[in-house]
Amino acid sequence: MSNPSTDDFVRGLWRQNPVFVQLLGLCPALAVSNSAINSLTMGLATSFVLLASGLVISSIRSWVPADVRIVTYICIIASFVTCVDFTIKAISLELHKSLGAFISLIVVNCLILGRAESFASRNTPVRAVLDALGMGAGFTVSLLLIGSVREILGSGTLFGMAVLPAGFQTWTVMILPSGGFFVLALWLLIINRWQQAAERTGSPAAEGAGK
């Protein structure tokens, strides 16, 4: 068993970014990224669930028989999601309304069960926490990147503040579901080109790209 390292954290941010590299958890990433604030909330909620479930699962990993591990993980994840759901409702009903069913659907986000099964259940709590923080940050940043572009082009605002001149004809398609696909594809294009270019020149950003 290896020791905790910064790589556990950085991996999720960039090299194995859940959205742009692993293409995990795309359902909420596309569905609620129509504004920056929705993206941020969804990212933070998912990060919290990742962190809490990762910590608990790696702490109890030696007591969980392999045959019942999935049901145990799902039970733990679902409990934290329910807590997040209540908390968001207590903070702002408006926010809860705009995220709709997607908060509850964090339970079935493959990113969370994926990290629980492939990382948290095999590593120490410290490493699991680092991994969850990295993956959560990577997920949140990716959602914010998608959400900001969609909100700026679709509504002419960012976090609700006007950023484009009043005469700007907003692109309604950007806040519709199809806009999510357009912007995701755009970011995938940019990030893949960047990684390829970095790989050719051998800069550190390319380290492990395409692994």
Add this chain to the structure above:
Amino acid sequence: MTAASTPLAMFRTVVGVGMLCALLIVGVYEATALRIADNEARALESAVLEVLPQAKQLRSIALSAGRQIVDAEPADQPLPAFLGYDDQGDLVGAAITAAGMGYQDTIEVIYAYSFEGSKIVGMRVLQSLETPGLGTRIETDPDFTANFDALDVAVNAAGSGLRNPLTTVPQGTKTEAWQIDAITGATVSSEAVGDLLNQSAQLWVPVLVRDAIQLMRLADREEQP
């Protein structure tokens, strides 16, 4: 290193984890329930005051099975309704929530009824899952919301319903005070709003008009047995 999959170990793990999770959920529920109920009550009250800004005091009401107006707790009602009174306790109007099927899910609105001239004088969408940018224009399109600044809901001679049912007409063809100008590109959502308002007004307005005299003053109610 994982534990052996004996029946006892599996049972112990699943039941144990389940119980701890249940405890966690109950704990968080208890900690947030008051805040959530408070948020909901506040959201409803601010919506009422938005459509009925003259109201200073609210009386929460419901329709009984015998079509009588009775006092009710808003939290117990699927569609709460309020009578608004000013500082002197004089009736300024009613704010009624109504719901109906929209394009994707139920649309819930609150509208203000003015006894003077029997009109709907304001409408806000409380909840909708309409298509962003299209169906959501029922909330944001100023031409559409202008329909509800003075929408005629006069009662028929028999007092059993509206004289003219509210009807939704294609954009730009509104000629009568009881017609609602639809939004081109959001016809289904516009019609849904028209239909749910019509249904609710058919139910409420005749009763409100019938009992208007008794409802006129807030203080009067308390003097009655």
